[in-house]
Amino acid sequence: MQAKSFLELMQWGPQGWLDEMMFATGLTLAVAIVGFLFGLLFGTLAAIAKLSGSRLAKRLADAYTTVFRGVPDLLVIYLFYFGGSAVVTAIGQFFGAQGFIGLPGFLIGTLAIGIVSGAYQSEVIRGAYLAVPPGEVEAARAFGMSGRALLWRIIGPQVLRYGLPGMGNIWQLVLKESALVAVVGLSVYLYEVRLGDLVLIYETRFSDLLRQAHVAAGSTRQPFVFYITAVAFYLVLTTASTWCFRRAETWATRGMRRV
Amino acid sequence: MKIIRLAAIAGAVLALGLATADAQAQMRKVKVATEGAYAPWNFVNSQGKLEGFELDLGAELCKRAKLDCEFVAQDWDGIMPSLLAKKYDAIMAGMNITPKRMETINFTTAYAAGPHGLLILKSSALAKLPAGEYNLTKDLAEAEKAIAAITPQLKGKIIGVQGSTTNLAWAEKYFKGVAEIREYKTTEQHDLDLAAGRIDAAVVAHSAAQATMETATGKDMTMAPPSFSGGMLGLGVAVGIRKEDNDLKNAFDAAVKAAIADGTIKTLSIKWFKVDMTPKS
Amino acid sequence: MDFTFLGESFLRLIGGVPLTLQLAFSSIALGLCLAILLALMMQSWFRPLGWLADGFVFVFRGTPLLVQIFLIYYGLGQFRPALDEMGIWWFFRSPYYCALLALTLNTAAYGAEIVRGGLQSVPAGQIEAARAFGMSGLTLYRRIVAPIALRQALPAYGNEVILMIKATSLVSTITLMEVTGLAHKLISETFRSFEVFFVAGAIYLAINFAVTRLIELAEHRIAPDLAQANRPAEVH
Incomplete structure (x- = not known):
């Protein structure tokens, strides 16, 4: 068998791998976005716990931050991958459910990323909250604002404004961390549907970008081509998102006085 | 193309579901x-x-x-x-x-x-070992004698093998301490490393090695003549x-x-x- | 909890600690040298040098370390004949050196930004004052710029050290059995992910704790005034 050229390997369609690599990039982006949102959720909860008066809540949140910022992400992914389904099944059985409760690979991967990035996120959110000038909150109170209005109209927007640069950093972190799910393999499947002679959809394995590069490298035994392509696609993702965050920062700080 | 098919899938699944529900x-x-x-x-x-x-x-x-x-x-x-x-x-x-x-x-x-054995480069000295098929279940003593003949050739060498396999257990039993054993997640990975010369041999099933040898990467590879089966190899x-x-x-x-x-x-x-x-x- | 199993796991995983530490500290030391070089290139008057450094930082910060490791290990492994001819195959043959190279290049890219930040934090007045005293070139760097930059950069560099210790876990994907690699093997043998995670996690936290303390100590030695202001951890 003759080794194929770069262009042959990177064709679009059943002969080449370009279509698979593009879909994989899409899945990587999806993993990163969902993982980031999970992180935002966990991070916000932890930040609330840290800022709340409760000593116990603060301790728990601090422990969460220390553990998940100090332990390698890969180890956390292994924990979720090998232990995740067992836990969910056990919890399900406790409540009377039967059999395996599938935690799809996608959920396992994004939850693991969410837990890790949430640990970083909680510090960013806490810092941003503390940066909100107390005078503004007092002023709002003086105007009779309270509770939800205060949160939505005064604190929320400013936390977003002060936290955005930090969140941008975490987004970059999450985007790169999403590559780790390749180690345990996270795939989304679509199956072939046939109506007589008409094939409506291929059974297609959507993997994340690095995993796809891995599979293609294994199948064609041409690792360099696929890993360098993965590098290029990641650079596109990180560059594009840097630009997006910069726009978002401009938008979030539009009302700020510049010195 | 796949996107278009995706759009069509919802209807198709419904239709198929209705048609085949009874049969299944x-x-x-x-x-x-x-x-x-x-x-x-x-x-x-x-x-x-x-x-x-x-x-x-x-x-x-x-x-x-x-x-x-x-x-x-x-x-x-x-x-x-x-x-x-x-x-x-x-x-x-x-x-x-x-x-x-x-x-x-x-x-x-x-x-x-099927038998298992060592996948090596054609240039390796192991390629000159005497051929033989050994069964660890039927005649362990004979098989171990054949393994003992391989061992000195592997001294100081590096063996690659996929983790959590019978091949790994076998390699660890007979070659630990003699050669360095490296664990890989997939056989494809140790094939790449054998081709690159990072490892000197890989413990594999003959059936899988056959496919490797047919690829461009595996064209310089061959199986060491003695082959083993049964017993701890499965x-x-x-x-x-x-x-x-x-x-x-x-x-x-x-x-x-x-x-x-x-x-x-x-x-x-x-x-x-x-x-x-x-x-x- | 099964304490016998925890004990056994601990004994097995602790065997990976030397490799973890060795990789982390060698890559940080080598990476720091490269980072300083890159930071100086960025500030150089000869712009192409700056572009080169910027490009390096862009690529290595913009892609996952895991991809870099695979590219260096499996990707370059494909070019054995060419590397052989250049006489550097012995380097790429070893998974250890490949891992070290990937970790070093990666930390250098992040480190360069930290060092650059440190260099930029040196007040212009200080340099002008030193110049007025007749200091120049190396003396200026050694006695004025470097100490101030170091004081500024140390906390951020402390973070980088922790991140590198965590990053070494990725080398288990290219057959190096450090703590995470051993943990993975143990999980796939026993299927007891929680206990193994617990033990491996504790080992990493202990290492991080010791390293954090050492860095705090260093900060206190060279910059008692700055060490007071407890900066929140940065993320990159």
Whole structure:
């Protein structure tokens, strides 16, 4: 068998791998976005716990931050991958459910990323909250604002404004961390549907970008081509998102006085 | 193209669902896991599809056992835990029957069996070893004598092997301390490293090595002449099933026996491996 | 909890600690040298040098370390004949050196930004004052710029050290059995992910704790005034 050229390997369609690599990039982006949102959720909860008066809540949140910022992400992914389904099944059985409760690979991967990035996120959110000038909150109170209005109209927007640069950093972190799910393999499947002679959809394995590069490298035994392509696609993702965050920062700080 | 097909899928699934609901009512749905990185047993082609001996055989067995089967890909290191967690119901992934695995899961009758050995570069001194087929179950002493002849050749060398396999257990038993043993996640990875000369030998099944040697990467590779089977290397490749799932074991058992009897396994084996891997009873 | 199993796991995993530490500290030391070089290139009057450094930082910060490791190990492994001819195959043959190279290049890219930040924090007045005293070139760097930059950069560099210790876990994907690699092997043998995670996690936290303390101590030694202001941890 003759080794194929770069262009042959990177064709679009059943002969080449370009279509698979593009879909994989899409899945990587999806993993990163969902993982980031999970992180935002966990991070916000932890930040609330840290800022709340409760000593116990603060301790728990601090422990969460220390553990998940100090332990390698890969180890956390292994924990979720090998232990995740067992836990969910056990919890399900406790409540009377039967059999395996599938935690799809996608959920396992994004939850693991969410837990890790949430640990970083909680510090960013806490810092941003503390940066909100107390005078503004007092002023709002003086105007009779309270509770939800205060949160939505005064604190929320400013936390977003002060936290955005930090969140941008975490987004970059999450985007790169999403590559780790390749180690345990996270795939989304679509199956072939046939109506007589008409094939409506291929059974297609959507993997994340690095995993796809891995599979293609294994199948064609041409690792360099696929890993360098993965590098290029990641650079596109990180560059594009840097630009997006910069726009978002401009938008979030539009009302700020510049010195 | 796939996007367009995606749009069409919703309607199609509905229509199909209605049409086949009755027919499938009696068929048990079975999910079968395979690795998808162990050519020619099971691998992923450039269309992202699973393919290989076990995919063909699985379809054949399920037809006979009247099961509605679906193949899923699962990494090797998680393939047993996920079976236990009921993520799927059966494993067909070139997995050998071993006493150690039998502690955790159950196996059907073997559907294939073949020798194992050392995959090396043609230039290696190991290529000049005397040929021989040794069975660790039938004549352990003879087999160990043959292994002892290999050992000095491996002194200070590096052996690659896939983790959590019978090949690894075998390598660790006989070559630990003599050679450095490196564990890989997939066989594809140690093939690449053997081609690059990072390792001096890989412990593999002959069947899988055959596929490697046909690729551009494997053109300078060969199997060391002595081959080994049985004993700790496994008692044949079989379908792995949870211990409590006896119905499924019986169904697959009958199907495997029938497929051996009428030569289906022989045909598929020659199609994928070029040799007959039907287990000899 | 099964304490016998925890004990056994601990004994097995602790065997990976030397490799973890060795990789982390060698890559940080080598990476720091490269980072300083890159930071100086960025500030160089000869712009192409700056572009080169910027490009390096862009690529290595913009892609996952895991991809970099695979590219260096499996990707370059494909070019054995060419590397052989250049006489550097012995380097790429070893998974250890490949891992070290990937970790070093990666930390250098992040480190360069930290060092650059440190250099930029040196007040212009200080340099002008030193110049007025007749200091120039190396003396200026050694006695004025470097100490101030170091004081500024140390906390951020402390973070980088922790991140590198965590990053070494990725080398288990290219057959190096450090703590995470051993943990993975143990999980796939015993299927007891929680206990193994617990033990491996504790080992990493202990290492991080010791390293954090050492860095705090260093900060206190060279910049008692700055060490007071407890900066929140940065993320990159």
